[in-house]
Amino acid sequence: MKDYAAKADLNYFITPEHTLKFGLISTLHDFEPGSAKGLGDQSLFTEFSLPSNYALENGIYISAESSLGERWNLRYGLRFSSFHNVGPATVYNFNQDYQAVDSIVYESGNFFNSFGGLEPRLAVSFMLNDWSSLKASYSRTRQYIHLAQNSTAGTPLDVWFPSSPNVNPQISDQVALGYFWNLWDDRLEASVEAYYKKLNNAIDFRDHANLLLNRQMEGELRIGNGNSYGLEFLIRKNTGHLSGWISYTYSRTERVVPEINNGDPYAAPYDRPHDLAIVLNYEISKRIWVSGNWVYSTGLPVTFPTGRFEYMGNIAPVYSNRNAYRMPDYHRLDVSVSLAGKDKPGRKWGWDLNLSAYNAYARKNAWTINFVQDDNDPNGPHAEMTYLFSISPALTFNFHF
Amino acid sequence: MKNSKTIAIIFTLMIFLWNCTERIEVEVDSSFTRLVVEGYVTTDTAAHWVRLSTTSDYFYNQPAPAVRGATLSIDDGDEIHMLTESDTLPGVYFTSPGYYGIPGKTYTLNIRNIDIDGDGEIEEYSASSVLNPVNPIDSITLRYFNAFHYTGYEIQVYAWDSPRKDWYAFKVHKNGKLITDTLYELIVQNDDFFNGNYTYGIASQFLSNDKPDEVVKIGDTITFEINGIPEEYYYYIIEAQSQIFPQTPLFSGPPANIRTNMNNDAIGFFVAYALNRSSTIATADVVDGGIPQ
Structure with missing residues (x-):
């Protein structure tokens, strides 16, 4: 996917207490879904490529910020966004069974389908005292580009879908409430924030979807609603020998799609309940510092086989509900130590040396899990995971002049 | 540091274990028995x-x-x-x-x-x-093929497809014994591309010399069987085959249970269909392409 964007922003200060902003942005999206061809001239297969898709997305906004007295601050705005599918394109019409019944071909430059709508937003903050405040906000957003994820343990495949005559824009409404405070003369910041988000027109792949260079991929989508909520904690230290931050989020994201999972709610493909990050820097001396970060998150949801049955002499799997299981948890430590050259007065050049290790304790984070039947193994199928990186050390020498 | 330039020399030892696989224990609850x-x-x-x-x-x-x-x-x-x-x-x-x-x-x-x-x-x-009806078969012929070191026979079928919508399953018997006896070997087909037409010897089933029970000898009676199956069963077989064929993990879509026509959480399929058969006897000019072994 490629994007070409043009934008303009204007700020207008009415009084010190009131500020007005305007802006507009225009983006041309170019989606390239993929192609396949046989190797060599003798190949039996002719090249098969999925046509590119073009779309123009526009946004125009006005927003204002007002301080009311010492304690209240208000930010409110309205954005209008529009989205236009632009030819050349072939649009398939699907029947109730999601089978393509016919198609319409649009020539180059034809704006054949448009969506648009308002996106209001409002944020209120209230200073409780010199060092803490409460914030509440509401926003509506229209998302014209959708990501569908194939939450198969063996296929972490992402496909981008522009909105189109077959796929409506995703509309989300979010409310959030947070408590923010600064301690020790702003050397330490901390916050807690809770949010709830409602999603309309969330997309997901149907059961048994065919994703291999399918020209009618939109017919493989099913559309439903979703909701997500979470609680975010953040603590950050900006100055001193030791600096860094710790963040933790508990969140859940659910989908309800009538044709998936019998219409029962299921975990969205990107649902990660626990997400923790610790990022620390320690300055041992002016010339030597060490840093490290550790991330941990719950494994992504997947659908696993939980049983098996025999039919016509073959063994077929019985699956769990959609996304009822999870990949193993993901965690990783990265560390680095840096040494800088002496800073001599008058010298125009300098250097530093950095030794780092990605995935320092060589955690084997599963990328995919496949179930394999080994013909020589009498104990039945077994699970096999694929991981991408073990520990990766690096030595970097920087010379600047 | 404005206008400064930086030259970076990086020595990395990327232990890039691309596609490194290992066996793991996956805990799955035992699903309830069906x-x-x-x-x-x-x-x-x-x-x-x-x-x-x-x-x-x-x-x-x-x-x-x-x-x-x-x-x-x-x-x-x-x-x-x-x-x-x-x-x-x-x-x-x-x-x-x-x-x-x-x-x-x-x-x-x-x-x-x-x-x-x-x-x-x-x-x-x-x-x-x-139980859907099925049209009779006029005749079949056996044709030897040898492609990419893969030898065997295709069964060419001459029959009228009915004007209604049809879903077919194709099977082969050798000397009265079913030899396309697994899900892998069963072929199902809808008539989207030939509805109401004559088939003119379209290749409808295949026998492979790699499978001992499919090797054809002179004098063997090869019988082609056509089943007029319900639409639901056609999709049942397609879904079942997609689950058992050697995995092509990429692009296979979210895994899901194969449909069924049973109720009360039972799975599998009870199917009724009409069938017709047509036979041919393997002659010397057909077996192994007419070349004596």
Whole structure:
């Protein structure tokens, strides 16, 4: 996917207490879904490529910020966004069974389908005292580009879908409430924030979807609603020998799609309940510092086989509900130590040396899990995971002049 | 540091274990046990059979447990026919040898007197299938092929497709024995691309010399069988084949259970279909392309 964007922003200060902003942005999206061809001239297969898709997305906004007295601050705005599918394109019409019944071909430059709508937003903050405040906000957003994820343990495949005559824009409404405070003369910041988000027109792949260079991929989508909520904690230290931050989020994201999972709610493909990050820097001396970060998150949801049955002499799997299981948890430590050259007065050049290790304790984070039947193994199928990186050390020498 | 330039020299030891795989333990709950049904009623006059088994844990590598002692009947809307349990084949129930299905009728399999979930209470299961008619085959021919070191025969079929919408299953028998006897070998086809047309010898099934039971000798009788199957069964087979064919993990879509026409959480399929057959005898000019071995 490629994007070409043009934008303009204007700020207008009415009084010190009131500020007005305007802006507009225009983006041309170019989606390239993929192609396949046989190797060599003798190949039996002719090249098969999925046509590119073009779309123009526009946004125009006005927003204002007002301080009311010492304690209240208000930010409110309205954005209008529009989205236009632009030819050349072939649009398939699907029947109730999601089978393509016919198609319409649009020539180059034809704006054949448009969506648009308002996106209001409002944020209120209230200073409780010199060092803490409460914030509440509401926003509506229209998302014209959708990501569908194939939450198969063996296929972490992402496909981008522009909105189109077959796929409506995703509309989300979010409310959030947070408590923010600064301690020790702003050397330490901390916050807690809770949010709830409602999603309309969330997309997901149907059961048994065919994703291999399918020209009618939109017919493989099913559309439903979703909701997500979470609680975010953040603590950050900006100055001193030791600096860094710790963040933790508990969140859940659910989908309800009538044709998936019998219409029962299921975990969205990107649902990660626990997400923790610790990022620390320690300055041992002016010339030597060490840093490290550790991330941990719950494994992504997947659908696993939980049983098996025999039919016509073959063994077929019985699956769990959609996304009822999870990949193993993901965690990783990265560390680095840096040494800088002496800073001599008058010298125009300098250097530093950095030794780092990605995935320092060589955690084997599963990328995919496949179930394999080994013909020589009498104990039945077994699970096999694929991981991408073990520990990766690096030595970097920087010379600047 | 404005206008400064930086030259970076990086020595990395990327232990880039691309596609490094290893076995892991995956904990899956044992799914609740379900009844599995494989049953057929055809227009042949024969003892038709229904096989009952249960699901087992995914990592359990034993033949599927058979379900014995059930009471089975097939209702065609006019009369109810009782099945008898086989003495030799565990979990298999037969109709009487004189039983046959009639196109246009709806066949309902009823299963009673079993307790699959083990809660002490008897459960009942059923499934219905409309028996669709199927056109006769005018003739078949056998054609030897040799491509990419892969040798065998294609079976070319001459028949009219009916003007209605049809779903077919294609099978092959050699000297009266079914040789396309697994899900891999069954071919199902809808008539989207030839509805109402003559087939003019379209290749409809394949025999491979790599499989001992499919090797053809001079004088063998090769019989092609066409089944007029219901649409649901066509998709059932497509989905089942997509689950058991060697995995092509990328692009395979979210895994999901194969559809079924059974109720009460049972799985599998009870299908009724009409069938027609056409035979040919393998002659010397056809076997191995006419080249003596």
